Structure formats: structure tokens, C-alpha cells
Amino acid sequence: MTHYVQSVSGGIASAASAILGYQRGLSQSLVFADTTQEESDLYRFANEVAEQCKQPLIILRDGRDPWDVFVDEKYIGNSRIAPCSKHLKTKQVRRWLKTNAPDATLVLGMYRDEEDRLERAAKGWAPIPVISLLIEHHIFPGDARDIIERCGIRTPELYDNGFPHDNCGGACVRAGQGQWATLLERFPERYAHHEARMNWAMEQIGETAKPFLKITRNGVSEYLTLTQFREQVQAGTLKPKMYEMGGCGCFVDDLISRMAA
Numbered sequence: 001m002t003h004y005v006q007s008v009s010g011g012i013a014s015a016a017s018a019i020l021g022y023q024r025g026l027s028q029s030l031v032f033a034d035t036t037q038e039e040s041d042l043y044r045f046a047n048e049v050a051e052q053c054k055q056p057l058i059i060l061r062d063g064r065d066p067w068d069v070f071v072d073e074k075y076i077g078n079s080r081i082a083p084c085s086k087h088l089k090t091k092q093v094r095r096w097l098k099t100n101a102p103d104a105t106l107v108l109g110m111y112r113d114e115e116d117r118l119e120r121a122a123k124g125w126a127p128i129p130v131i132s133l134l135i136e137h138h139i140f141p142g143d144a145r146d147i148i149e150r151c152g153i154r155t156p157e158l159y160d161n162g163f164p165h166d167n168c169g170g171a172c173v174r175a176g177q178g179q180w181a182t183l184l185e186r187f188p189e190r191y192a193h194h195e196a197r198m199n200w201a202m203e204q205i206g207e208t209a210k211p212f213l214k215i216t217r218n219g220v221s222e223y224l225t226l227t228q229f230r231e232q233v234q235a236g237t238l239k240p241k242m243y244e245m246g247g248c249g250c251f252v253d254d255l256i257s258r259m260a261a
Helices: 011-025 040-053 066-073 083-100 117-125 141-150 177-186 188-205 225-234
Strands: 004-005 027-034 056-060 105-107 213-217 219-226
Touching: 004 011, 004 083, 011 027, 011 105, 011 141, 027 040, 027 083, 040 056, 056 083, 066 083, 105 188, 141 213, 177 188, 177 213, 177 225, 188 225, 213 225, 219 225
Parallel strands: 004 027, 004 105, 027 056
Antiparallel strands: 213 219
16 A cells, blocks of 8 residues: 655645645655744644644754755755755655655645646655645645645744745745735744844855846846845835746755755
8 A cells, every 4th residue: 555645744735735635545644844034823723634634744854944945055046046055955855754654655746737847856855755635636726725724723924924934934935026025024033033144144155145036127137135135125215026026946946856855
């Protein structure tokens, strides 16, 4: 009998996938790779999903947060390359699978219209088999919400605050201007924490450190630190592109195929 390992990220898609697996009677484990900078409500949500599935939530931690990883790697993550995803997510799950479920199939929460992401993930995770129950059962975002709500589980608070996913407390280096502007508006203390952490990381890395927020004005591109971004937004000299929200690319868009197990 095939055993499935559901990667529970704390978001709606992976939660619906885990519940769907339980409802289909699959033999499954639920693993959550914790970056240690998650929104507190994520833990409530993930644990309620695990209770619904009658499975323990297996939490995997490296012990560092993304800024620690950036300093150790001497590289600040961005939308193209994110060392935080490599070390805090992918490596943790790979290691757990190798030790605890070497013959299992990994299940990722990807919607029916994300087959291209699943194909990239499958190539990167090979030889570990990767599937999406949401794709197999033709589940779209609205359907996933219905699955969760029918179980009486309240969706994570970050979604209610305008964020596209429930990862890293809304402070993802893969995200764009819109997400960081939303963080500044809705959670200014959290923004201030990451602003200070970024300043620390850039000082530690030195002159090769490069911010991840890219701004183009009058055909000229420049990179802004979180301090510069905040100051310009608050001064009204920068109007953030709110449609640049970004999305979680962990497990797929972080050059998985080049990583060591």
C-alpha cells in the first residue's frame, strides 16, 4: 500500500489536500517545515487540520530563520533564488523522507490549474514521486476553501488581511511591492522586525549584499532595502504596485534539482 506524505505549509491548498487524503482513506503523514517566522495563527490552523485528519503534525525545523540563512549563505534571497526555501523547507523534508518514509509519495498542494508547477516539482524531487491530489480531483481555490469550511476550520488570518498565502508571516522575499506594502500597513511592528533583520543581514554580508525589492521608475531600475521602501512609501514618493503580491514558490521554484539531499 502506497504511503503518502503531505507537505502541510499552513495554507489553504495543502490543508485541503491533507483533508482530501484523509477522506479518501489514504495512508498518510503530515509534515510541516517551519521557518520559525510564521504567523502565529498558522499553527492553530495547521493543528486543526491535523486533528481533522486524525494524524499528528510532524514539525521539522532547521533552527534558523531566513535572515540567518542569508547571512550564512552570504546571499539575500529573492524571487529567483531563495536559500531560505532550500535549507528551511526542502532539505528538511528530504531528510525526513529519507529517514522515515523512503518509499513514500510526496503530496504537494497545487491546484487544478497549476500542472506546470507540479511538472517542475516532479523533476526537482526525482526520484521521489510527487503528486497533487487537488489536480487529480480537479480542485480549484474556491473548492479548497469549501473543503476546509465544511470541516468547521477557520481559514488563516493572513488571508483575511489581504495576503495571497500563509507563509513566513507575510514577509516572503519572493514577494513583490504589494505584499510588503500590505505588511507595512497591516502589521507595522512585524515589518519593523524584518527591516531590522535585513539591515543586520546586509551589514553582516557586506558590500555584495543586494536587496530583493526592485523598483523601476522612468525606465531606470533600482533595488531598495526595506528601510528605503518604507521611507518612500510613507513620504508618498513611491506608490507600490499592489498587484505585485507574489506567491509561495517553496518546493518548486528554488532550484530543487541542484540541491543535495
